[in-house]
Amino acid sequence: YSVWKHIACNKLQLSEDLAWMYFEGYLLLSDMPSGQKVALYNQLAKCKTSADRDKWRAQLTVDTLKFVLLLYIQQLHKINLRTSMVLNEEWPSRSRSPELEGRSTPSSSKALDEHSHLTFVLNHLNELMELLIEPDAYGTAGSDVNLSMEAVEALSFIIAGSIDRSKAVTPIHELALTPQAVKAKSGFSKITGTFSFRMLQSWLRATLTTNPFGIGSCIATGRRLSWPMAAEDKESKGENLGKRGKIATNAHLVPREHIMGNKVIIMSQVCKQTISRSSGTLEMATVKVHRCHFAYLYLLSPIRSVSIEKCRNSTIILGAVDTVVHVNACEQVTVIGACRRFSV
Template identity: 55%
Template sequence: YFSTCHLLSENTSAVERLEWDHRISEATDLIKDGMKNKVRVGTLKFVLFLYIQQLNKVSLKASLVAGDEWPTRSSSPDLDTSGRNTPRNSNKVLDDHSHMVFIQNNIHEILELLLEHDTYGSSQGDLSLTLEAVEALGFILAGSVDRCKTMLPIQDIAMLQTLQHRSGYSKLMKSFSLRLLQNWIKDSLVQNPFGISACIASGRRLSWPMGAGDDSKEVKESSNKRGRIATNAHVVPKEHMKGNKIIIMSQVGKQTISRSSSTLENSSVKIHRCHSAFLYLLAPLRSVTIEKCHNTTVILGPVETHVYLSHCESVTLIACTRMVTVSSCTLCNLYLLTPNPPVVLSGNDSIRLAPYHTYYPKLEEHMAEVGIGAAMNMWDHPLCIGPDHKEDAPVWELLPPSDFFTFNIPFEMEGATKEIPGGLPSKYHRAIAHRSRQIDSWQKTVKEAGLSREQRKQFQALVESQFHLWLSESGHKRELDNLAVPQAAKH
């Protein structure tokens, strides 16, 4: 909780994060403890962060009676990307609306957490909040006075001359009346205009190139059931893109998407219900959520904050990320470069962890932009949380070297990266080298077999036939066919 709060609340530059990771990677355990003890977050912000986390657990009684539980991932509704304002299931609400209702119903308790009980307002018994407390409230609330053309901290809005009588701000006391501030927030609160539901309702449709297999029936089905991709980048103020620019990719099936563009850069990406797809998002990203996908491969550019994998089956994730969390997933392979231990929550089964095993020309440039280096990689030290984790029957394992292959990103880009950042762990490097020697030995054996020209042609035809059969049976044929579609990999 502390690390996540620090990551989200403190404005640490990419250079500072890189320097921190480098120092930690070279420090002894004793020095590491000393460095970590010096990390600071705002106390009031941390209190708010913990308050929200305490409501992650679903109380059936409370949800039936009050309906004001903080929405959890497991209760998130299916995305309705048809443009309607309401979800398909009327018994569920989109998370953005739930968040707003939660704040409205609990604003008094939230403000009391920020209260200094030895301070009082102008009227007897009316408690007051300091400027510092209202500033901390900006960790979960933001505002605008010009129809979201610009965003302002909540304390700046509350201190405007025209609003002081409603927000309860006293110039003399330099504090806020808790009662008036509470009423003003409840009356003024609206749903997040840059949230998921707003993006679904009024986001701009993105026509990113997609590839489909060469089978005519599959091409027809892919065009009829085209995945939906939308963004709110056109409505988010430029100076407030961080954390607010969203891209939603929903129901992409049997297709390949490759993208590295300014629209994608520094966005928060939500990948939902994709199946049998290959998604190459080769740009620096803010955060990524992958939900309810199956038989899908996701290759991400460096992620500044967090990758969250939830309710997925047979998904391969390849990512450089500050943090990664896996929840309720089965048969998933994660190839990671991360300075923090992967968090494995409850509900998982057959999760395989492996080192990051690919690169593209701009990878290190993008890593520097988000503050992730190759000095420290904690991919093989997962933090397991939940009642279903047992030492004698873990839900995760390290990928055996015999099953490890490097991954090739088949697109041309300009850039300086020519190899996997940080290299591979020794046992995986040895496995790759051994396999390379086997290939060399096989080629030498064929060369020295003394085959005639006709025999070489027959042998080549046999090998190609078996290779195409393997491509078809393994599903790789469709992947290659997708890449061959014109403009399928447009950047």
């Protein structure tokens, strides 16, 4: 962190708080086990002075190549932010989420998050890969440039794949070594142990598709959940079925070993209802609460992240949130919970 702080504050003219926000953002998105994160932040809680906190931060390290990719996704290198917004060069924001108005399938007129993410990666794939080239390779001809195994492994920060119809999720560097990928010319050379820049990029462009565990896929193929409302018996449950909000999940489709960031629960149009839930389905899920009005929601299991959008006059009580709670376009909403970052 001390190296990044020097670059951010002295070279990029960022404030120290913003520099730490970028660095901590990577820690939140990394695959660090939850137990290790808890131990890490317990150490921070013991710091009593700013000097102690600076000393604690200086001991932290991250994967350099993956961190560089994160900074690029944030378009940190863009000086004119207005230009980058006009050209749609920024990583797609949550404000472009699909409207969940009861459609059984995503509307083609709406830009789904995963569609926007795919477009961003395809449009900037060449630059993303160039960031991972070893410095001594820049002087060679483009066709001769190779990417190291470490560089391709860093791409797994934003790209993953599957060879068995999403029954298992495989990091991109492992996927590129499979016989199917090598036969399809992923560019791997057994002699040098590296990947051809040109061939790997062509293979990625030919095979990249949208995230099968995204919001749009959950809307289209997810399973509807019938969570009971407060003070509801079996008889009234059938009567209120038509008035219920829409709650769906893709938990039955996500491989058990890869639920982090992939298991999604959508709660939409829960109006004038009280729902309290703590279950294995909810545990470590990415939760999206959308257009809920005059509702009381108690989501008491540990959760990966929560996005609350276009809600009004509601109270939402959350269990421990591993990463971020994001609130967007809401009115008169009370959120109670413990999280590592809260953004509005």
